[in-house]
Structure formats: structure tokens, C-alpha cells
Amino acid sequence: MKLTPVIKMEFASVLGRPYVGLVEIDEEQQRTVEKLFEAYEAAERDLAEAASKREEAAAGLITVLEGIGVRPAEEPKTTPADRDKIRLWAERAGHKVAPRARIPNAVRAAYDKAALAGKLKDDEKVG
Structure with missing residues (x-):
């Protein structure tokens, strides 16, 4: 008889939703969860890096646009x-x-x- 380990699983969040549980899983399921979690974490890192690059590019673009006189659609209120x-x-x-x-x-x-x-x-x- 093969014993299945009882594992307490806690993930900070997946797509902003926390996941926790005390579950019995076999080794194959555990490997699958670990593999998918690693892929998820890598994708999260990629998104964070892309967001940072986007912010840098946006800041540069805004500087250039405003430098040549292009303004945002909504004008700031003036007195x-x-x-x-x-x-x-x-x-x-x-x-x-x-x-x-x-x-x-x-x-x-x-x-x-x-x-x-x-x-x-x-x-x-x-x-």
C-alpha cells in the first residue's frame, strides 16, 4: 500500500486570490503543482519586468511629446x-x-x- 503524503499548501496568491489547503496528493500531482507554480512565478516576474519597461518607455515618450508641444487630451485647469x-x-x-x-x-x-x-x-x- 502506497502512502500519499499530506501536504499543507499555501500560496501567497494566484491571480490575486489566496489559495490554502491541507491536501493528500501523490508525487506526480506534487510535481505538476510545483512545475505549474514555477511557471506562474516566472510569468509574474516577466509581467513585473514588462510593467517596469512600460513605465520607463511611457515616461520617455511623455517627455518627448510634451517637449514638442503635444499635450494630454484633458487640459489641466488654469486660473x-x-x-x-x-x-x-x-x-x-x-x-x-x-x-x-x-x-x-x-x-x-x-x-x-x-x-x-x-x-x-x-x-x-x-x-
Whole structure:
């Protein structure tokens, strides 16, 4: 008669769900669990590495996009004082901007590009 070992199994989580149990398994089942768990852990490491690479790539891409004047779809909220400073810069830079109308995206992108290049005077800087 072959004895099956009783094994307490605890995994931190599989797909975010904890698994625990006191089970009787044979050697083949144990090898299968170990093999699959190793594969799962390797995949988790690969995902973590891919996420890290994705974050690095995203940070670089955002820096380049913002450097050439491409902005996120949702504009950050500006105060009336901020908008006055942007208008002042726009006027000095030769852009036509109405005193109370919405600042055109092209003007805002040009302003941001000038800000990133360090070309704003102190009285033109927002924030």
C-alpha cells in the first residue's frame, strides 16, 4: 500500500486570490503543482519586468511629446491669473489671442514648448 503524503499548501496568491489547503496528493500531482507554480512565478516576474519597461518607455515618450508641444487630451485647469500670463506671453510672441476667449490649443502648445525650453520671462510663468 502506497502512502500519499499530506501536504499543507499555501500560496501567497494566484491571480490575486489566496489559495490554502491541507491536501493528500501523490508525487506526480506534487510535481505538476510545483512545475505549474514555477511557471506562474516566472510569468509574474516577466509581467513585473514588462510593467517596469512600460513605465520607463511611457515616461520617455511623455517627455518627448510634451517637449514638442503635444499635450494630454484633458487640459489641466488654469486660473484666470495663469491665463493672463499665457496671454501676455502670446502677445509678446506675436500670437493673436482674445482677452477673454478660450486660449487656442496651438497657442497653448507653443507656450508650453517655450516654457520647457526656458524661454519665458518671470511675469509669463504660470503656477
